Amino acid sequence: MESANHTGIAEFVLLGLSDDPQLQPLFFGLFLCMYLVTLLGNLLIILAVSSDSHLHSPMYFFLCNLSFVELCLTSATIPKMLVNIQAQRKDISYRGCLTQVYFLMIFAGMDNFLLTLMAYDRFVAICQPLNYTVIMNPQLCVLLVLLSWLIMFWVSLLHILLLKRLTFSTGMTVPHFFCELSQLLKATSSNTLINIILLYVVTALLGVFPVTGILYSYSQIVSSLMRMSSSVGKSKAFSTCGSHLCVVSLFYGTGLGVHLSSARTHSSQGNMIASVMYTVVTPMLNPFIYSLRNKDVKGALGRLLSRAASCP
Numbered sequence: 293m294e295s296a297n298h299t300g301i302a303e304f305v306l307l308g309l310s311d312d313p314q315l316q317p318l319f320f321g322l323f324l325c326m327y328l329v330t331l332l333g334n335l336l337i338i339l340a341v342s343s344d345s346h347l348h349s350p351m352y353f354f355l356c357n358l359s360f361v362e363l364c365l366t367s368a369t370i371p372k373m374l375v376n377i378q379a380q381r382k383d384i385s386y387r388g389c390l391t392q393v394y395f396l397m398i399f400a401g402m403d404n405f406l407l408t409l410m411a412y413d414r415f416v417a418i419c420q421p422l423n424y425t426v427i428m429n430p431q432l433c434v435l436l437v438l439l440s441w442l443i444m445f446w447v448s449l450l451h452i453l454l455l456k457r458l459t460f461s462t463g464m465t466v467p468h469f470f471c472e473l474s475q476l477l478k479a480t481s482s483n484t485l486i487n488i489i490l491l492y493v494v495t496a497l498l499g500v501f502p503v504t505g506i507l508y509s510y511s512q513i514v515s516s517l518m519r520m521s522s523s524v525g526k527s528k529a530f531s532t533c534g535s536h537l538c539v540v541s542l543f544y545g546t547g548l549g550v551h552l553s554s555a556r557t558h559s560s561q562g563n564m565i566a567s568v569m570y571t572v573v574t575p576m577l578n579p580f581i582y583s584l585r586n587k588d589v590k591g592a593l594g595r596l597l598s599r600a601a602s603c604p
Contacts (some may be wrong), residue, residue: 303383305465320377327370333579334359344592350428358406362575365399369470389471399446405440408502416508458482546570
């Protein structure tokens with residue numbers, strides 16, 4: 293078989309969720325609906341936070357960025373899958389595959405950073421309320437988000453540059469519905485030692501430290517709440533922290549599921565199911581979690597929809 297690794301003519305074959313042609317219309321309708329709900333939900337969160345002055349605070353600034361990243365994460369995978377199902381094709385170009393890997397790593401990494409920043413924000417708000425406005429000033433919040441983007445741009449670019457060194461066969465099959473870094477490393481015939489070392493180092497640095505930061509923040513938050521005498525203050529803290537904890541559990545739970553299923557099973561089915569949860573279901577559910585559990589967001593959405601309905 294002719295091999296190509298640096299040319300634009302190479303194409304990969306995405307095997308998708310199923311080979312059964314009778315299931316393709318069902319998958320198309322299901323994922324189209326989920327994608328539209330994800331777009332609508334996250335756009336509403338962004339519009340509600342941007343248009344309501346009551347929500348112009350660090351916590352909702354991070355939430356607005358999280359909604360944008362979730363929207364982009366889903367858009368990096370689902371449209372290509374829908375196009376392939378509709379056209380009854382399974383191919384993706386070499387450049388298209390690397391581009392998908394690049395943006396998936398950026399948006400997944402940004403999810404990780406933003407959830408950590410939101411945990412830190414709640415830690416400062418509850419444990420150091422008198423210094424909250426000084427510590428979490430707008431300049432610092434913007435700087436932290438920009439720094440997160442910069443880190444993920446360069447880390448993802450390094451992964452792609454190392455990936456371009458590898459040799460792939462034209463028409464190589466990828467047992468997934470999108471191009472995933474770990475699947476490409478398994479499929480290549482080249483030596484992937486450097487790629488795997490970088491993958492583990494990045495996972496350790498950008499995975500373990502943020503999780504540790506989140507766990508530490510919430511251990512301090514729980515300790516402060518136990519000492520808090522005001523039931524109103526406790527209720528408000530649980531409302532904002534509860535929403536964030538649900539999103540954190542979904543994000544890291546499904547992410548862990550992807551890695552465990554990939555490591556323990558030779559079949560890609562479990563990996564794909566976990567990936568669907570990670571890239572589609574979680575971004576779709578996040579707006580509902582924040583709008584249903586958070587009174588401020590729920591109120592802002594109500595005012596936004598009321599203004600929209602009153603417009604001629």
